[in-house]
Amino acid sequence: MAKAHSLPELVPPLPREVDHRRNLPLSSAFTWLALGWKDLWTKPGPSLVYGLAVTALSMLVIWAMFEFSWDNVLFPALAGFLVIGPVLAIGTYEKSRRLEVGEKVTLWNMLFPKAGVQHLFFVGGVLMMIMLLWLRAAVLLYAVFFGWLPFPGLDQLLPMLLGTPRGLALLAVGTLVGGLFAALAFAVSVLSIPLVLDKQEDAFTAMGTSASYVLNNLPAMLVWGAIVLLLTIVGVATGFLGFIILFPLLGHATWHAYRTVIG
DSSP states (O other): OOOOOOHHHHSOOOOOOOOOOOOOOTTHHHHHHHHHHHHHTSSHHHHHHHHHHHHHHHHHHHHHHHHTTOGGGHHHHHHHHHHHHHHHTHHHHHHHHHHHHTOOOOHHHHHSOOTTHHHHHHHHHHHHHHHHHHHHHHHHHHHHHHTTOOOOOHHHHHHHHHHSHHHHHHHHHHHHHHHHHHHHHHHHHTTHHHHHHHHOOOHHHHHHHHHHHHHHTHHHHHHHHHHHHHHHHHHHHTTTTTHHHHHHHHHHHHHHHHHHHHO
């Protein structure tokens, strides 16, 4: 009589469950910032040149907006910087990854990382689409509150926004809508680009994983998002010169956020 198969032989083993780290302490965000600061000043030259390049690119974009009379979307465009920032920071992730595994760090390797290039472009395309939708939404919101009234120019914008009921309403609704776009971009990008760079995951898996981990660690991620927003405001307030240091700092720190959350 044939021996009956045991249950373990009949049922294939389940795949090992992914360790979704949950409820990281709020202090995690400050630890990431400290580790990012350490990476920034370990072989600082490439990081500072990288930050200088991002600063120069930002200034060029602002100059082009005024040159071509696109200043009506200046403030939404500055907010959009938060959306596409993770794409611009790819090189800083690459430097932190190389420091972690003891590989050589050069500016060339930061500018042209080899891993998962096509998926990095796809994630970048998604973020660019989110930014363009936000810019279009900002124009539509202005039309909803002010109709066909021409854009007053930057010198009259703040008095219009802060000194009129419609301006205050536009500011409140615009901040809410912009926050939703920024939250979506943050959730799908903050960990997805490091994940593609490190483990060569496809773009869809990486973005879904990023959003999942952000939700699992929402308090810590909200603190990290607030730090990113605050330092971005400081960078803009310094005429973008602060980004020479602040941009690579945030990029290196984001790598450590990824490493802490995903492992």
